Amino acid sequence: MARALAYSAIMSNIVLNRPDLPPEIARRRTFAIISHPDAGKTTLTEKFLLFGGAIQMAGQVRAKGEARRTRSDFMQMEKDRGISVSASAMSFEFGRFRFNLVDTPGHSDFSEDTYRTLTAVDAAIMVIDGAKGVESQTRKLFEVCRLRDLPILTFCNKMDRESRDTFDIIDEIQENLAIDVTPASWPIGMGVDFLGCYDLLHDRLELMDRADRNKVAETIVLNGLEDPRMADHIPAHQLAKLREEIEMARALLPAFNPQSVLEGHMTPIWFGSAINSFGVKELMDGMAKYGPEPQPQRAEREIAPEETAVTGFVFKVQANMDPKHRDRVAFVRLASGHFERGMKLLHVRSKKQMAVSNPVLFLAADRELAEEAWAGDIIGIPNHGQLRIGDALTEGEALRFTGIPSFAPELLQTVRAGDPMKAKHLEKALTQFAEEGAAKVFKPFFGAGFIVGVVGQLQFEVLASRIELEYGLPVRFESSQFTSARWVSGSKDAVEAFSLANKQHIAHDSDGDVVFLTRLQWDIDRVVRDYPEIRLTATKEMM
Ligand code: G4P
Numbered sequence: 001m002a003r004a005l006a007y008s009a010i011m012s013n014i015v016l017n018r019p020d021l022p023p024e025i026a027r028r029r030t031f032a033i034i035s036h037p038d039a040g041k042t043t044l045t046e047k048f049l050l051f052g053g054a055i056q057m058a059g060q061v062r063a064k065g066e067a068r069r070t071r072s073d074f075m076q077m078e079k080d081r082g083i084s085v086s087a088s089a090m091s092f093e094f095g096r097f098r099f100n101l102v103d104t105p106g107h108s109d110f111s112e113d114t115y116r117t118l119t120a121v122d123a124a125i126m127v128i129d130g131a132k133g134v135e136s137q138t139r140k141l142f143e144v145c146r147l148r149d150l151p152i153l154t155f156c157n158k159m160d161r162e163s164r165d166t167f168d169i170i171d172e173i174q175e176n177l178a179i180d181v182t183p184a185s186w187p188i189g190m191g192v193d194f195l196g197c198y199d200l201l202h203d204r205l206e207l208m209d210r211a212d213r214n215k216v217a218e219t220i221v222l223n224g225l226e227d228p229r230m231a232d233h234i235p236a237h238q239l240a241k242l243r244e245e246i247e248m249a250r251a252l253l254p255a256f257n258p259q260s261v262l263e264g265h266m267t268p269i270w271f272g273s274a275i276n277s278f279g280v281k282e283l284m285d286g287m288a289k290y291g292p293e294p295q296p297q298r299a300e301r302e303i304a305p306e307e308t309a310v311t312g313f314v315f316k317v318q319a320n321m322d323p324k325h326r327d328r329v330a331f332v333r334l335a336s337g338h339f340e341r342g343m344k345l346l347h348v349r350s351k352k353q354m355a356v357s358n359p360v361l362f363l364a365a366d367r368e369l370a371e372e373a374w375a376g377d378i379i380g381i382p383n384h385g386q387l388r389i390g391d392a393l394t395e396g397e398a399l400r401f402t403g404i405p406s407f408a409p410e411l412l413q414t415v416r417a418g419d420p421m422k423a424k425h426l427e428k429a430l431t432q433f434a435e436e437g438a439a440k441v442f443k444p445f446f447g448a449g450f451i452v453g454v455v456g457q458l459q460f461e462v463l464a465s466r467i468e469l470e471y472g473l474p475v476r477f478e479s480s481q482f483t484s485a486r487w488v489s490g491s492k493d494a495v496e497a498f499s500l501a502n503k504q505h506i507a508h509d510s511d512g513d514v515v516f517l518t519r520l521q522w523d524i525d526r527v528v529r530d531y532p533e534i535r536l537t538a539t540k541e542m543m
Helices: 007-012 041-051 062-067 071-079 081-086 108-118 136-147 166-177 236-252 258-262 280-290 420-436 457-471 492-501 521-530
Strands: 028-035 089-094 097-102 123-129 152-157 180-183 185-188 196-199 204-207 218-221 266-271 311-319 328-336 338-340 344-347 352-355 360-363 366-369 372-374 378-383 392-394 405-407 411-417 440-444 450-454 475-479 484-489 506-508 514-518 535-537 539-541
Touching: 028 041, 028 108, 028 136, 028 280, 041 089, 041 097, 041 123, 041 152, 041 280, 089 378, 097 280, 108 136, 108 311, 108 405, 123 136, 123 280, 136 166, 152 280, 166 180, 166 236, 166 266, 185 236, 185 266, 258 266, 258 280, 266 280, 311 420, 328 420, 411 420, 411 457, 420 440, 420 450, 420 457, 440 514, 450 457, 457 475, 484 492, 514 521, 521 535
Parallel strands: 028 097, 028 123, 089 360, 123 152, 152 266, 180 266
Antiparallel strands: 089 097, 185 196, 196 204, 204 218, 311 328, 311 392, 328 378, 338 372, 344 352, 344 392, 360 366, 360 378, 405 539, 411 450, 411 475, 440 450, 440 506, 484 514, 484 535, 506 514
């Protein structure tokens, strides 16, 4: 007889990894989902929120995912920033756990933003399409996670469609990404024959319900693979194949090792179908059980989550969330402590106290005032531009977080206001985008205009539309003689002498730092050769 397991029963067996932490911290899981566009990130997010009780109906997040696909839809989304912003960081309860899901921008043009987002999480879920395997964007994002040794759980999606052979997929991940892969579940059939999965971690059978896409799968508890009840649910030919495959998998693939997962050397893989809500709960369960609690954060000294003083850093700034008010929301990852609304925090860069009286927490379709938050949480702080990416907030310590980089742009263009009388407005708009991290803005030593640097062409179009929409100012982006930029460092005298001798290449970024604009690699080689006391860098730490 099949017996469905009540979900609460599964959850109550879960032990926290670090019982020594304050329980409110130990129960938090802060993570991002990484994937190549179309693999199913939006669908999976939606199902997470559905099971987390944060949304009532599937479909609320979808509008946003679809909006990503074209520029005009993107702009529509920008107009309707309420939705896009609330989805930038979403918090919901899952059993005894609090999940903070931080959204990574989907388009490859926004990779810098994505990189910074990944500095705010403790783990990632990598979604791959079962038919396509590891794709280019998956690989890039994976590499970023690897730089930070983030634990990664893998979800192989769309098993209800014709997919690749299970061993093939696992081999591809192992070889392509150089990480051990251990199956947490094993798919039974694929495409129209896909029945569900055998849960290797709990020796249970999970059957997919194709009739109701929002229903959690039926779970049948068995006494291992040889349990005769398997035959009640799986046709003989599929059962023989399943037993054979699992035997091979157990012999050939590395066994599940929770410590290795936490260290980022091994990724467990679950198979499922997000659109059918299948495999999603097991994945969430995996994140709760094997995912890391809030981790120490990198600063001049390491900050442990259990420290009682509140500290946090800004990893993202989003402006004009409400078109009626020019407010900005700074997204802050709390690194330590227990934050309470109304607290006064030191804004380390300006050395000023800030009363944080209206912090927001983002639930799926809403934002609400955060009365309190703990290490690991993401809170949004509305402000008028004081808070910038990389800024630290503390209870008094002059702390500087590290590891939040700014990358040299890969495309440069000059920008002009359609109406020359409105040059000041243009400057204001560009300053705002620079502070948001949406573009690099350089003021050349010679000439009156600005040079804007981005990572992908689409960003120029989005910026032009936003300047027109938010500032009523038509602008033109034109090609620039320069193709790249490098930050200049060295002693004050050396930088000054270098700047004077190379004025036609020199500009200042929005923080006033000196930048060398280049046309060819030759320009950089020349500086390296002729100015040994000068260092040119393609990244700059933001603070
Ligand atoms: P993304 O955010 O990673 O870009 O992916 P998204 O969730 O938007 O999913 C991309 C497409 O894949 C969507 O189809 C979605 O319905 C589909 N999809 C997601 N999960 C599954 C799954 O488990 N099985 C199958 N068969 N499809 C899945 P679309 O073409 O954009 O729209 P639709 O016309 O199919 O609804």
